[in-house]
Amino acid sequence: MSSPNIISASTTIIGRISGEGDLELHGHVEGEVSVSGSIAIATGATVKGSVEAAAISVAGAVAGNLSGQEAVVLESGARVVGDLAAPSIGIRPGALLRGHVETGNAPPVPNRAAAARPAMTRAAEPRRVAAPVAAPVAAKPAPAVRASTTRKSAPEPVVPKASGRARKTGASASTSDKRRKPPAPVVPALKKRTKKASKRNAR
Amino acid sequence: MAATVIGPGITIEGEVSSNDEVVVGGVLRGKLDVAGPVTVDSGGVVEADIGARSVAIGGNVTGNVVASDRVDLLAGGRLVGDVKAARLTIADGAVFKGNVDMDG
Numbered sequence: 476m477s478s479p480n481i482i483s484a485s486t487t488i489i490g491r492i493s494g495e496g497d498l499e500l501h502g503h504v505e506g507e508v509s510v511s512g513s514i515a516i517a518t519g520a521t522v523k524g525s526v527e528a529a530a531i532s533v534a535g536a537v538a539g540n541l542s543g544q545e546a547v548v549l550e551s552g553a554r555v556v557g558d559l560a561a562p563s564i565g566i567r568p569g570a571l572l573r574g575h576v577e578t579g580n581a582p583p584v585p586n587r588a589a590a591a592r593p594a595m596t597r598a599a600e601p602r603r604v605a606a607p608v609a610a611p612v613a614a615k616p617a618p619a620v621r622a623s624t625t626r627k628s629a630p631e632p633v634v635p636k637a638s639g640r641a642r643k644t645g646a647s648a649s650t651s652d653k654r655r656k657p658p659a660p661v662v663p664a665l666k667k668r669t670k671k672a673s674k675r676n677a678r
Numbered sequence: 679m680a681a682t683v684i685g686p687g688i689t690i691e692g693e694v695s696s697n698d699e700v701v702v703g704g705v706l707r708g709k710l711d712v713a714g715p716v717t718v719d720s721g722g723v724v725e726a727d728i729g730a731r732s733v734a735i736g737g738n739v740t741g742n743v744v745a746s747d748r749v750d751l752l753a754g755g756r757l758v759g760d761v762k763a764a765r766l767t768i769a770d771g772a773v774f775k776g777n778v779d780m781d782g
Contacts, residue, residue, distance in 0.1 A: 480688050483680040483698045490692010490708055496685050506692055 484519060498528070500535070507539075518552055525557070533570075540574070686721045700730075702737070720754050733763075735772075742776075 479497055482488065486502035497512035500520045508514065508522060513530040516522060520535035527542045534550040541547050543561035551569030558575040566572060681699040684690060688704035695711040702710075703719040708726050710716065716730040722737035732747040735755040743749055745763040753771035760777040768774055 480685040481683045483682040485697035486682045487695050492690050494689045495687030
């Protein structure tokens with residue numbers, strides 16, 4: 476695990492890289508990279524394929540999913556088109572990302588979790604990013620959630636927390652559509668019906 | 679001019695090409711095409727044809743070796759495949775099975 480594996484800048488690998496140890500990528504890889512240690516994708520490096528490791532640090536370009544057992548960090552200058560999945564995710568200012576972000580996996584390593592907290596709380600505020608809420612999403616294992624279809628299911632566990640805002644309107648934990656539309660007309664209608672129905676039944 | 683180091687724990691299945699030096703200590707299956715020197719360490723296993731400027735084999739190589747400069751088969755090295763190079767050394771203790779072409 477201590478041997479530093481280096482792919483130099485002028486190296487191109489078309490194929491699969493796997494094994495134990497750490498990997499420093501300065502060159503170009505077309506294929507899957509799966510390593511038990513940490514991977515550092517340096518500036519100027521490109522990867523076309525998924526990357527799996529304990530910890531991934533990206534400063535180059537990646538077209539593929541990044542999956543970290545501990546952490547995934549996109550440094551400034553990183554360009555990633557693909558999904559990120561790790562217990563703690565860091566996206567530094569200047570990093571470009573297009574993909575799905577999923578946290579909530581194995582218990583995070585304390586140092587990396589502290590570093591990634593600003594990114595997580597910042598991303599938790601906008602409603603669009605459903606991922607960074609750790610507690611409800613922890614129920615779903617990360618590999619199963621990577622499928623694109625589960626994007627629809629991902630907002631569902633998040634809404635129970637967001638429906639705290641909707642408690643005034645009395646809307647139950649259903650889709651976010653009810654948050655946008657005023658739920659008031661629906662509830663009085665139900666109440667009216669039940670009253671009339673109980674009166675009719677009484678007759 | 680940094681070297682590409684493929685350590686003992688790493689397996690690469692595919693084509694590797696480089697302009698720098700390549701040191702293989704792990705497993706490489708496929709093709710190796712390098713403009714610089716190639717060294718196969720004693721724990722390295724290469725199941726590929728190697729094309730390089732110079733090749734030093736201390737590990738296990740199965741495949742043809744074409745070098746523009748020289749090929750050195752070190753003690754403890756094992757080569758099963760043909761060699762095409764201008765210069766060739768086979769150390770005592772090395773294992774070699776294949777054809778040698780040093781002419782041209």
